Amino acid sequence: MLTFVGLGLHDHTDVSVKGLERIRNADIVFFEGYTSRLGGTSVKEMEEFFEKKVTFVSRRDVEDNPGSILDPAGDKNVVFLTGGDPMVSTTHADLRIRAHRRGIRTEIIHGASIVSAVCGLSGLQNYRFGKSCSLPFPEKNWYPLTPAEVIRTNLSMNLHTLVYLDIRDDRCMTVHDAVSLLEEMSPRCGFSIPLYIGVARAGSPSPDVFCGDASKVLAHDYGPPLHILIVPGPLHVMEKEYLELFGGL
């Protein structure tokens, strides 16, 4: 049996009671830290809290050698932990497909995700978001303008855009990195971005939500990761009021 458990946003106490019960009943517990990060805990702290050994796996471990997860799941209770909600990422959908093809039963225990958390933190209404996008660190000869194009399309329809910021083994993209990139990209796509909302450490005891134009946001210290960015469309009355009170508008 393979159970996907979402750990939620920040630390080991963000897991659901149901998820914790699955972990404590598991024979083997894997934790992947590449599609998301938990800023408020570590493998060691998880092991103490869960009272279980937790084996960290990298993207390469899972994608190149899914058998390392699936082989034991044939006759043992294997729990696969991820930050946020477990199945938002394609790589895990692939793992569930492979498990099913081997005749392994699967279960998903959902967790809090940044996808919904940004609504509460920013006051922006869920149904006013368009398609989201990911902003990768640019590389040599690779500087995709896709994220700016998604934002431009959403803005043209008066919709907000959630911008996922790149997570690498050695660094996490910050709001400053992202805004600097988008300030370069947007004129090349023929538009400008009037307002950014940076969100840091969602789900932690000290989340930071701060909005403004590029210069105001670039002058603000968001503190440690994880960061995420929203490019809002025109704000409704209550969204504006909420951001004035909770987002420095």
Added chain:
Amino acid sequence: MLTFVGLGLHDHTDVSVKGLERIRNADIVFFEGYTSRLGGTSVKEMEEFFEKKVTFVSRRDVEDNPGSILDPAGDKNVVFLTGGDPMVSTTHADLRIRAHRRGIRTEIIHGASIVSAVCGLSGLQNYRFGKSCSLPFPEKNWYPLTPAEVIRTNLSMNLHTLVYLDIRDDRCMTVHDAVSLLEEMSPRCGFSIPLYIGVARAGSPSPDVFCGDASKVLAHDYGPPLHILIVPGPLHVMEKEYLELFGGL
């Protein structure tokens, strides 16, 4: 202090460990059951599990008389429970604004939301969803075509649409209700919907995911609520494979 705690998707064990701790330390616990529903528990079961009295509040209680929540939060620890993630709904953003204006400290403890859960259940990728929409029960002289227009726009951009189904005091909209309505609406908006994905009881031990054209979906028994509907855009290879295995495609 006013703490918003998201209960997650299905029953009282879907709350996070952190949320449970806030509930157990609360002086007063309110629970609203109008923006979402928990199919797998009751106020009585919550009270037993939380070891706290839980006061059910209606939309009218909260919107017409927010003082009933805010007055005690001036000097007591008040916890406000909602299904899903607590702040997706505008009405709760309003409550947090009012609390702040009275000088009451607020905190949000996030919970698993259908917004992200549908990805894991359907295999559809989060970044391929456009704007979502709500489908209300039609009333006399009130039959808005907005949901169909949102779906048409998303389909024209090859995006998926999450369709929230109406929740009333006396009834919850089913996948069948919704598909019947959309089959009437879509020709009036000049398009047709080739594929529906119905999802029932997300987060429960027996979620049901089943997709097909209108006639196939209308012939399928989804069982008890809550239901939610997805109108997918063109499927990517892995989305298709996932739905073949887990959604009856």
